[in-house]
């Protein structure tokens with residue numbers, strides 16, 4: 001069996017999980033690892049991701065020449081949320097002739113925020129026989145593809161609502177930082193204003209993905225999110241959130257047709273959440289209500305989503321893809337090779 005030769009681009013918390021679980025797949029073989037962090041460059045990737053053994057692959061500074069030399073079948077990319085910032089990184093993988101899956105949230109439906117970059121990526125991908133996909137747990141699955149699939153038994157759909165509540169204290173440190181956990185409200189607002197904090201990225205992307213799956217021609221989409229402040233002192237692992245400081249975020253994205261809300265996605269990340277869950281309500285015929293028990297661990301699940309999409313992306317036509325235009329995903333236990 002030919003194993004899938006993969007490289008990881010960005011060995012942060014998410015890239016580390018992708019690497020760790022990718023190494024466990026007997027149908028995959030790690031052939032490269034890239035990061036810009038000087039503390040990681042030059043070290044064995046096994047050591048960088050906290051394994052007890054060396055893997056024999058050293059973390060390198062990103063380089064198209066190295067990528068062209070090792071020519072992975074697929075690059076698994078996890079460095080940033082905004083396509084304009086990661087565009088050149090994605091192009092490097094494409095120009096090396098590799099397929100690429102990225103956790104970049106705005107790449108999951110790139111035609112909304114970056115239509116120009118999306119068409120350039122599509123052209124480059126087709127020229128280089130490469131497939132590009134942006135995907136993760138959210139956006140990419142829980143609040144878009146999953147609700148879309150749940151509408152399959154409906155003869156009529158009037159509105160889809162998908163919500164997710166997670167305990168922010170259980171998430172990776174970079175996520176906690178991203179949502180400004182523990183900051184005072186003023187600093188949170190200033191950092192959001194200056195773009196130093198993004199909080200969750202991808203409400204609109206989920207709305208557009210869901211609309212794409214249902215072939216809904218939505219007229220407008222808007223999104224909004226706010227801080228949730230602590231109404232008491234809250235002690236979580238390694239930190240104390242003072243009364244009045246940021247305990248989490250709550251946001252939503254909405255899709256409208258002639259002023260009527262047809263899609264609503266909501267995401268709440270709060271430290272010490274009483275309950276974690278996903279909930280999907282489809283107002284239609286029949287009405288469908290689905291709810292998960294205990295929620296979905298986002299970091300682990302993102303690495304799983306990325307790895308389970310590997311065979312799908314490898315088998316897909318070249319170009320820029322979105323999850324709603326690819327075959328239905330599932331857990332993948334083996335792959336016959338490229």
Ligand SMILES: NC(=O)c1ccc[n+]([C@@H]2O[C@H](COP(=O)([O-])OP(=O)(O)OC[C@H]3O[C@@H](n4cnc5c(N)ncnc54)[C@H](OP(=O)(O)O)[C@@H]3O)[C@@H](O)[C@H]2O)c1
Nearest residue numbers: 010012013014035036037078079080081103136137138174
């Ligand atoms: N779609 C989804 O469901 C989903 C789920 C989880 C995460 N994400 C996204 O996935 C991305 C990765 O998450 P994370 O928590 O691992 O982020 P992170 O903590 O920022 O780690 C990113 C890693 O990539 C490195 N890096 C930054 N720029 C690079 C470049 N140009 N070339 C190579 N490496 C570079 C960083 O190095 P430095 O630390 O030196 O900058 C760091 O080691 C984030 O944007 C996150 O929002 C999406």
